[in-house]
Amino acid sequence: MPTTDAPRVERARTRRLVSEVSSTFRPADPVARALTAASLSLTVANGMFYAVSALLFTRAMGIPAVTVGIGLTVSGAVGVLTSLGAGYLADRVGALRLLTLCVVAQGLSLASFSVVDGVPAFVAVACLATGARQAGASARSALVARSFTGPSRVEMRARLHVVVNVGIGLGTCVAAAALLVDTPAAYRIAVFAVGCVTTTGALPLVRLARSTEAARRLAEPAASAGEETAGPEMASQGATDGAGGPAASGPRPDEATPAVGPGRSPFRDPQYLVVVGLTSVFAVHFGLQTVGLPLWIASHTEVPSVMISVLLVLNTVLVALFQVRFARGATTVPSAARTMTRACVVLAVACGLYAAAAVGNVALAVTVLVVAALVHAAAELWGEAGSWTLSFDLADERTAGAYQGLSTMGYAVATMIAPLLVTTTVISHGPAGWAMLAGLFVLVGLAFALGARRWAPHPADHG
Structure with a gap:
């Protein structure tokens, strides 16, 4: 019986994969x-x-x-x-x-x-x-x-x-x-x-x-x-004809219309400012991956430099395969905050593994780096899912653009400071630098754990 069902199960799995890729x-x-x-x-x-x-x-x-x-x-x-x-x-x-x-x-x-x-x-x-x-x-x-x-x-x-x-x-x-x-x-x-x-x-x-x-x-x-x-x-979305004028009835899709009631400024929303600050610190891990890790491999390990490309490709494949699945576990503010806590703790573990790659022979270092990359990818998958839910659900819908602008600005700041932060810790201080980064991520994770109990979305009539 299992042998006759195996082809059918494989076909069903293939259909699901094709459907997922298509969607x-x-x-x-x-x-x-x-x-x-x-x-x-x-x-x-x-x-x-x-x-x-x-x-x-x-x-x-x-x-x-x-x-x-x-x-x-x-x-x-x-x-x-x-x-x-x-x-x-x-x-x-x-x-x-x-x-x-x-x-x-x-x-x-x-x-x-x-x-x-x-x-x-x-x-x-x-x-x-x-x-x-x-x-x-x-x-x-x-x-x-x-x-x-x-x-x-x-x-x-x-x-x-x-x-x-x-x-x-x-x-x-x-x-x-x-x-x-x-x-x-x-x-x-x-x-x-x-x-x-x-x-x-x-x-x-x-x-x-x-x-x-x-x-x-x-x-x-x-x-x-x-x-x-x-x-x-x-x-307010409608359509325009080929000449750019109104086609049927209704306004154009890119035409802004006033929202009902005055929306709140994100800079007057302490809860959202805290969330943006925490997610921005977590986002430093992108600089860790693109700047810190290549420099660490080249200057502190015996691993061939080609491993840099291997690890980046591995991360790309894992994110492409699993990001949608991981996102389905962070659909509410409390679950998203808990997901961020998990991501921060896992990222701290990845920091420890990266540091360990400097000890031992080449084969052991390569193995440790691959494991670290897998752990780091899991942290990224959870962290992205949690941060998206928090940035959307804690925003005032009437000024969604302003809120998402602030959230994007946080990531831009993280991108700007990450190379300096990573090089002054990891590259300058070796394992001690990795420990500093791991401690920072654990503290951010604790802050998300506290937020899971306190943060609440804006009510519909908020303003």
């Missing part, structure tokens, strides 16, 4: 489909850019590495400001319209790297590109917050996170051609292609803005949920 990369919902297509274009371009940008700046432009680091820090600070400002702007002009403009601006800025030279031009273009990217991230979060409700918002973010990881992986593979040629011209051509690919991400967003069917589909969930306001994309 992630070709969702039925029009907003989800547009965001997925746009995100795939953006992340393929990002993967290409990450692979060639350092060599473009240093070899093609001739800029010293230290100067590149300073310029990128300046651009990161600009990104912090634009991520916050874009959140407020999304509440006024519409998140979809703002996201479309940011994608185009980011694409044009990245393409400009192919023709500029000199430090001032490099810093100026880097500020434009980073500012547009971070503003777009705020607009994207605001669009998700406006267009979906409850657990579906977190699942949408989880699916987009899968798309991001797959896109970056594909882009990195495409950029291998420029790396093999290894000439200044190859890097300039590659970054021009990056800009073009990024700009194509605006096309599905433009199509969404012109879709009457999408407008009706987006208006229904807000009405059925009985929310006070649906925001520009939920309650």
Whole structure:
């Protein structure tokens, strides 16, 4: 009996996998489909850019590495400001319209790297590109917050996170051609292609803005949920004809309309400020993965440098396979806070394992690093799911853009300070530095455990 059932079980499992992949990369919902297509274009371009940008700046432009680091820090600070400002702007002009403009601006800025030279031009273009990217991230979060409700918002973010990881992986593979040629011209051509690919991400967003069917589909969930306001994309979406004028009846999807009642500013919401602060500290682990770990492997272990790529690919695969599943365990504020506590404790364990890789022979170190990467991936999967639910459910829906802008700004700050924090702890102090980071994550986990009992979503009439 088991032998006859085995093929049937395998076919059912295959069908589930195909259905899962299809719902992630070709969702039925029009907003989800547009965001997925746009995100795939953006992340393929990002993967290409990450692979060639350092060599473009240093070899093609001739800029010293230290100067590149300073310029990128300046651009990161600009990104912090634009991520916050874009959140407020999304509440006024519409998140979809703002996201479309940011994608185009980011694409044009990245393409400009192919023709500029000199430090001032490099810093100026880097500020434009980073500012547009971070503003777009705020607009994207605001669009998700406006267009979906409850657990579906977190699942949408989880699916987009899968798309991001797959896109970056594909882009990195495409950029291998420029790396093999290894000439200044190859890097300039590659970054021009990056800009073009990024700009194509605006096309599905433009199509969404012109879709009457999408407008009706987006208006229904807000009405059925009985929310006070649906925001520009939920309650006010309509369509435009090919010339840009009104097509049938109803306003355009990217047209902002006033919310019912004055929404609260996130800066006057102590509960939300605490959550953003805690999730931002947790987000330092991304810098730990992309900056601290490569430097640690290269300078403190006997492991071949190729393990850096192996561990990054392993993380990408794990996130792509399991992020949606992990997101389904953090659907309420208490469960999300508990999930964040779990993520912080697991991340502290990963820090201990990374430190242990400096002891022993190469085979043992490689084994420990792989185990550490698995543990780190689990922390990321839980942490992303928990932070999404908290950022959505603790926000005032009437000023969703401003709240998501503040949340995105927190991640931008973490991205900016992570390299400095990681290098001054782990790289400068070795195992003691790993212990400091582990202790920091444990403290953040305890704060989330306390918050699980105290934090509560905004009531519908809050304001």
